[in-house]
C-alpha cells in the first residue's frame with residue numbers, strides 16, 4: 327500500500343533527491359550557469375517531463391520537436407549538468423563490454439539490439455551537436471579497453487570474440503603504443519573499438535538545455551513533491567507551486583519508484599571520480615602524444631581514465647551502496663584516496679599534483695538488470711534506471727519514450743518494450759550487504775586493473 331500525502335490523501339508524497347556532497351569537476355569547468363528559473367505559482371502544460379538527465383532532456387527535446395504546438399515543461403530538483411548525468415565519465419558507448427553478463431559473448435541478439443538502441447542514441451546526440459550547435463568537446467575517437475594484467479587481457483580476448491561474431495571492427499593496441507599514446511607504462515595491451523564518442527557531459531547537458539525548442543520551459547531547482555495521477559489531467563505539487571499536465575514522462579532515475587512505480591526495485595549504487603587541475607606543458611608531456619583519450623578498464627571493477635580536451639586527467643573507480651540514494655563527503659574522500667593510488671600507478675611522475683575536484687554520482691541498478699521504459703499508466707510514461715551506462719542509452723530511451731507517448735512506433739520502441747522490467751530487489755539490508763561484499767571482493771580481485 328503506497329503512503330498518501332498527510333495534508334491531502336488524494337496526493338502521493340514524492341521523495342526529493344538529496345544534493346550531492348561535492349560539485350563535479352565537469353560541472354565546475356562547464357562554463358556559465360544556465361539562467362535559473364525555479365517554478366512558482368500554477369502552470370499548465372501538455373506534458374511534464376520530470377528529471378533533466380540524459381533521459382529527461384532528450385524526452386523533452388523529442389516531444390517538443392514532434393509536437394511544436396504543445397507546451398512542454400521540464401523540471402529538475404537540481405541544476406542541469408550537476409546530476410548523475412553530468413557527473414559521468416562522458417563515454418557515449420555504442421556497445422558496452424559487459425563481462426559481468428554471463429552470456430555476453432553468446433547473447434548475439436541482445437548485443438545487436440543493444441547496439442541498435444545505442445546507435446540511435448548516439449545519432450541523436452550527434453544531431454544536437456551538428457544541427458543545434460551544442461558545444462561539448464565532441465570527440466568520436468572510440469574507446470580503448472585497456473588491460474594492465476594477464477586476466478584483463480583474457481577479458482579482452484573474450485570481448486573480441488563477441489565483436490568477431492557481430493562483425494564489429496576493432497584493433498589490438500600493444501603496450502608500446504599505449505605508452506606512446508598515454509605516457510603511462512601501466513597498460514599491457516588494449517583493444518580499440520571505434521564508435522564510442524567522448525564528450526564533456528555537463529557542457530553537453532547545459533548547452534542542450536539552452537537550445538531546446540521554444541515550446542519547452544525549464545525549471546531547475548524544482549522538485550516535484552507530490553503527485554495526483556488522473557487520466558483526465560495529472561496534478562503535481564512542486565517546491566514552488568503546482569503543475570497541471572495532460573501527460574507526464576518520468577525520467578527521475580531511481581527516484582521514479584517514489585512516484586508509485588516499480589516499488590523496491592531501485593538499487594542505488596554510487597561510483598566516484600577525481601579530476602586534476604589543467605596540466606602544465608611540462609606535465610602534459612608525461613601524458614603521451616594523444617591530445618585526449620578515453621580508457622575503459624578491461625575488468626569492470628578497474629579504473630576508467632580520461633584525458634580531457636582541456637588537459638586534465640580524470641579517474642573513476644570504486645562502487646558503494648548508497649543508502650537513501652546519497653553518499654557523504656567522507657565517502658567521496660575515501661574513494662578519492664583510492665583514485666590517488668590509481669593515479670600513482672599510472673603516472674608516478676605526476677600524481678603528486680593530486681586532484682582539483684572529487685565527486686560521486688548515482689547509478690540506478692536493478693536486481694535483474696531491467697530498465698524502466700514505456701507506458702506506466704494512462705498518460706503516464708517513464709524511462710529510467712541506467713544499470714551502469716546511461717549516456718547513449720539515455721538519449722535513446724528519452725527520444726523513444728517521447729515518441730511512444732505521441733503514439734509513434736519504431737524498432738527501438740519495440741526492442742525496449744520487449745525488455746524485462748526491473749524486478750523488486752531483496753530487502754535493503756540484504757541488498758546493501760550483498761552489494762558491498764560483492765563490489766569489495768571484485769574490486770580486490772581486479773588488482774592492478776584498479
Ligand SMILES: Cc1cc2nc3c(=O)[nH]c(=O)nc-3n(C[C@H](O)[C@H](O)[C@H](O)COP(=O)(O)OP(=O)(O)OC[C@H]3O[C@@H](n4cnc5c(N)ncnc54)[C@H](O)[C@@H]3O)c2cc1C
Pocket residue numbers: 340341342343376377378379380381382401402403404409410411412413414415416417418419548549550551577578579581582596597598599642686687688689709710711712713714715716717718719720
Ligand atoms: C561517476 C560516473 C561515471 C559514469 N560514466 C558513464 C559513462 O561514461 N558512460 C555512460 O553511458 N554512463 C556513465 N555513467 C552512468 C550515467 O551517468 C547514468 O546512467 C545516467 O546519468 C542516468 O541518466 P538519467 O537521466 O536516467 O538519470 P539522472 O542523471 O540521475 O537524472 C535524473 C534526474 O531526475 C531528477 N529528479 C529525481 N526526482 C525528482 C523529483 N521528485 N523532482 C524533480 N526532479 C527529480 C534528479 O534531480 C536528476 O537530475 C556514469 C555514472 C557515474 C556516477
